[in-house]
Amino acid sequence: KQEVTQIPAALSVPEGENLVLNCSFTDSAIYNLQWFRQDPGKGLTSLLLIQSSQREQTSGRLNASLDKSSGRSTLYIAASQPGDSATYLCAVSITGTASKLTFGTGTRLQVTL
């Protein structure tokens, strides 16, 4: 059974710092990996999706990497801002049709002024 772990569970950093969030998964036979953002009391917003054949994806200040062989992904946030404060979730999919996602427990990020 696929298990997804995210470390740390919570993180507080001052504004402007670069930071890395970690995600690990136990079964490397994945179809893709996604990073989501969740604001308090809200739904999830997809940030980045990495196909299993890719090594990384970038969007603005966000960069996600994938190492299937070691079962790891990182989300790098450059020059963090208070607006980045949210919970970040990673999820892996093992099939391309009716993709069923297995989620990690998330990292709660707070960026302070």
Add this chain to the structure above:
Amino acid sequence: NAGVTQTPKFQVLKTGQSMTLQCAQDMNHNSMYWYRQDPGMGLRLIYYSASEGTTDKGEVPNGYNVSRLNKREFSLRLESAAPSQTSVYFCASAFTGADTQYFGPGTRLTVL
């Protein structure tokens, strides 16, 4: 374009009561999903529907039933609510074969 909508936003039930959570999407997606989110456990898939007229169990289906009413709507029913079903429920949708799922705002359910 409303995306994925869910009703109600909040609900309190007593043990043994029944209710249906509603979900609708206006993006012409084929696949729809129901998840629950509990503290410290991430989101877990309850049921999903790959296309209109089909439904399948996810990781935690016990105590729930679903109906894919049409392409737009996918409902989740609790026949006899239990305190263990206290959770936040999210509906999501996607094009079959595409991988980005779009999530609704969630329904916060408390069972006393």
